Amino acid sequence: MKCKTIIVELANYLDEDLDPGLRAEIEQHLDKCKDCRLIVDTTKKTIQIYCNSEPAPLPENTRQRLHEALQKRLRRARN
Amino acid sequence: MSSPKMDPIKASPLPSQVVKEDEPLLVASAKAGEIPAFETLVNRYESKIYRLTLNITQNREDAEDAMQEAFLKAFEHLDEFEGNSRFYTWLVRIAVNQALMKLRKRRPNVVSLDEQVDTGEDLVQRDVQDWGPSPEDRYKQTELNSILSSAVAELDPAFRIVFQLRDIEELSTEETAEALDLSVPAVKSRLLRARLKLRQKLDRYFRRSENS
Numbered sequence: 001m002k003c004k005t006i007i008v009e010l011a012n013y014l015d016e017d018l019d020p021g022l023r024a025e026i027e028q029h030l031d032k033c034k035d036c037r038l039i040v041d042t043t044k045k046t047i048q049i050y051c052n053s054e055p056a057p058l059p060e061n062t063r064q065r066l067h068e069a070l071q072k073r074l075r076r077a078r079n
Numbered sequence: 080m081s082s083p084k085m086d087p088i089k090a091s092p093l094p095s096q097v098v099k100e101d102e103p104l105l106v107a108s109a110k111a112g113e114i115p116a117f118e119t120l121v122n123r124y125e126s127k128i129y130r131l132t133l134n135i136t137q138n139r140e141d142a143e144d145a146m147q148e149a150f151l152k153a154f155e156h157l158d159e160f161e162g163n164s165r166f167y168t169w170l171v172r173i174a175v176n177q178a179l180m181k182l183r184k185r186r187p188n189v190v191s192l193d194e195q196v197d198t199g200e201d202l203v204q205r206d207v208q209d210w211g212p213s214p215e216d217r218y219k220q221t222e223l224n225s226i227l228s229s230a231v232a233e234l235d236p237a238f239r240i241v242f243q244l245r246d247i248e249e250l251s252t253e254e255t256a257e258a259l260d261l262s263v264p265a266v267k268s269r270l271l272r273a274r275l276k277l278r279q280k281l282d283r284y285f286r287r288s289e290n291s
């Protein structure tokens with residue numbers, strides 16, 4: 001297996017969306033290729049860092065305008 | 080060198096895949112006209128929906144408008160939500176449409192989600208370095224947030240939006256494809272490229288220096 005195949009299959013590998021045979025081949029390659037191992041590891045960390053990031057709280061004035069607009073619309077719906 | 084075997088990233092349910100127990104009840108109550116139930120849903124998702132619309136539009140005013148319109152449309156069309164998907168996924172789809180309309184209005188020639196893209200093997204530099212176990216801990220929260228959002232902002236919209244839905248909002252590949260009217264292979268190819276581009280952008284902040 002070539003390093004290029006690792007890159008092409010990287011997203012499927014990280015998402016566990018590969019058949020077991022191809023997955024085993026990739027893991028054999030990763031055992032031997034330090035660069036590919038680092039690319040897989042740092043890509044995985046990239047996803048985890050974003051995945052774990054919390055959204056900043058909504059700015060208070062933005063939140064207030066949202067709830068005012070909703071109140072107006074909801075009041076109309078009630079009448 | 081640590082073991083090359085990679086732990087599966089998504090072995091356990093992701094936070095947004097765990098539907099809060101009260102959600103079907105809240106949606107049913109909101110459908111029946113109980114306004115506090117809808118307000119609870121708004122409070123639950125407003126920060127996430129604002130982050131989504133801001134990341135897509137890259138403009139605070141457009142993001143706020145898109146968020147407001149998304150919640151108003153969700154309320155108006157609540158009867159059409161059949162409960163086949165999570166309420167949040169349905170809401171995200173509405174918010175994505177609103178945000179894309181804003182983005183296309185501002186940048187009509189830039190945004191095409193369905194153009195062909197290459198697979199991304201050109202995106203890996205030769206000089207690959209370890210990041211260490213928790214590279215994000217080297218930065219204060221505000222610095223980290225700034226690094227993460229500016230890296231995402233530099234992506235082309237077609238990649239940024241797929242990454243946003245798939246890896247930040249944690250929609251499945253199929254849900255992302257449905258939300259953006261793309262095929263599953265198109266989502267996968269954009270996701271691969273987005274992940275590799277972001278890895279490369281973050282590398283300059285997270286790679287271990289020679290003496291660390």
